[in-house]
Amino acid sequence: MANIVVKKLPNNLDRILFHVDSETVEKKNKLCGWIIDMDSEINRVFYSSKNGKTISEIHLCFPRPKLGESFPDIENSGNSGFEIDHSNFKAEEKYNIKIQLHSGQTISLAEISTVNSILYVHIPKTAGSTINNIMEELLGHSAVLKHVESKSNWKDELQNRNISFCLAI
Known part of the structure; x- marks a missing residue:
């Protein structure tokens, strides 16, 4: 049985707020969290293998009502949650959660590892x-x-x- 470990990566974008829930026991095989871009510059969100190959898009569409209340001026902040199905992650592999800005710049937000x-x-x-x-x-x-x-x-x-x-x- 493999377990998921998430390590946030440093970036110089103060406008990107990112969180991965520590308690996702109820949602087996799901890694849940949220991403908010204060400047609405995110073009896409995805996760990739360590070698950079895109595995899947991440859709920011799950309800996060408290974020909507906290950031009422940010479009869709109340639906900024995500879920990643990690049931197909390979043991001892590493993956990255990334964002791509409208400028084309790609930024890694976190590294996901599977641990036996x-x-x-x-x-x-x-x-x-x-x-x-x-x-x-x-x-x-x-x-x-x-x-x-x-x-x-x-x-x-x-x-x-x-x-x-x-x-x-």
């Missing part, structure tokens, strides 16, 4: 808490299941939550 699952069994007094904190920071709270020994349904949680890291003591 990790099961970590902690041996007491071997820095398990430190490792656990690092993994939770890297992968996010929803991708880490801690102290499974106290959970009677730990197998179900591993499957339902698409867990990357499991700390057992």
